[in-house]
Amino acid sequence: MTTLQNTVKRPHAPVPVGKIVLYAVLLAGAVTMLVPFLWMILTSFKSVGESIRVPPTILPARWITINYKEVISTLPMFNLYSNTILLIFFRILLASIFSSMAGYAFAKLRFPGRNLMFGLVLAQNMLPAQIFIIPQYLMLAKMNALNSMFALVFPGLVSAFGTFFLRQTYMSLPDDLGEAARIDGCNQWQTFYRIMLPLTKTALMALAVFTAVFAYGDLMWPLIANTDLNKMTLASGLSVLRGQFTTKYPLLMAGSVLAMLPMIVLYSAFQRQFVEGIALTGTKA
Amino acid sequence: MxxxxxxxxxxxxxxxxxxxxxxxxxxxxxxxxxxxxxxxxFHSFYMSFSETMLFGNWEWVGLDNYRKMFSDPNMWRATGNTLYFVLLTVPLGIFLALAFASMLNSQIKGRDALRAIYFLPMIVAPAAIAMVWKWLYNTEYGLINQFLSLLIGDDVKINWISNPKLALPAAAIVAIWSSIGYDIILLLAGLQAIPRSYYEAADIDGANFISKFFHITIPMVSPTMFFVLIMRLMAALKQFDLVYMMITDTNPAFQQSQTLMYLFYRESFQVGNKGYASALVLWTFVIILAFTAIQFVGQKKWVHYDQ
The missing domain is CATH 1.20.5 (Single alpha-helices involved in coiled-coils or other helix-helix interfaces)
Structure with a gap:
């Protein structure tokens, strides 16, 4: 903001008004982002009676954990956590392996039909996922595989976005690298696995973040594929909680806190990787 | 040889x-x-011309599903609601994201911390976000009405999510709140890639802030803006989770808030009308295609890919 810098530079303007306004707006934005989370946490420790007091108390009069206990006794939290974590794990694993292989082939190898096949990848990227949902559901029903981990992972067995993204990454690596490896006697697989793949670590990290965020947030597919409470994810489990405690907000907030916990913990630990990974998925696409 | x-x-x-x-x-x-x-x-396409019978059998019904769909007031209302949702979220969302990204791109302290805070809602499942906001919007005890009451000094009892006129805008606010961090990160990365020398040259020519913004910043960041625009359009046209979690089918504002994907979900997996639902999803696909095509044609006018 150059106007602001000008204000600062002016000799008889000791108070940089522009800069103060800038910070005020940025801070107001940050408060808007944080207050809903804060209010969720505070409500989750209040009794139902206290939560509907007017005017509201800000801090709980007494910090109680009964809401959490009730959520845990209503929902199979252990299953929801492990289902969600495994779903994310498998999605990341499969997307990284298959997309790396295909991305490398599309970027560095020449073979008849390559453009046509890459066209398929691009087309899938543009189509709304819901267009595939009913047939995918029917396939699983036919295989008797609904209400399973396989069903949760199913639509993400391969990743069109990952393939596209890694192809862009491999495109930006110099061809000479591969040539040099070949002269040294590496075959195509070795060139890929030993030389090129290690160079895409940052991109793979970004793909992992991207995949995790969307697998964890997805609601429609888990709702459809796994209707058995023990096979649900955190997101679809929350919809059950909503149905049961329609207006008991402290309970709903406790459920929301529990559902957010794993991602918040991951995010605090890998904040930089999250933010930079997302930025990378945007600049490559 | x-x-x-x-x-x-x-x-x-x-x-x-x-x-x-x-x-x-x-x-x-x-x-x-x-x-x-x-x-x-292709299966979806085929199903849109058939109807589910007993024991998982399908019967070819020709254009029946489409005839039913185009004369179904629910479908037209859902289409209208979806387009309204696009209008509510996309322009304002991109404007705010660009404004905040520009502010973060100036010389300030704590940029990384702010960026991380703005991104926070993005990592949380929309289902959880919807619950939290439903509580904030609560008519009697919600924080928002309580805060407004305090501000005005009078009892404010706005039915944010049960008033048919307000429900979708209320959901749109949540959608913008939860995705703005993602857009800010992408746009900020785009802004940081603009060479400082461009601005310095403009300074020498005596350009002011506004003209620099429109002649350097906007053209240089336009490829990123285009990407964000396409992504936001797709997300808004496919809106399901927030509205599904916030506005149930017993809500008086339900008819005015049901989106196309919400209707699709109900028709296919609650009513069990998979043929009709397939026609609905193809209709949504046509709308998405139309929007994308318009954007790709329109981009020639404002997106600059050469450095």
Missing amino acids: TSTHIAQVKRARRLSHDAGWGYLMVAPTILGLIILNIYPF
């Missing part, structure tokens, strides 16, 4: 060698796309 001939033979051999590896390496992905996407796409 001449050396060029040898080179040609080598090249040909390598190509066929490449081809084998190539097919092997794309095989899992292509196979997956065929099973998970290509076949289902």
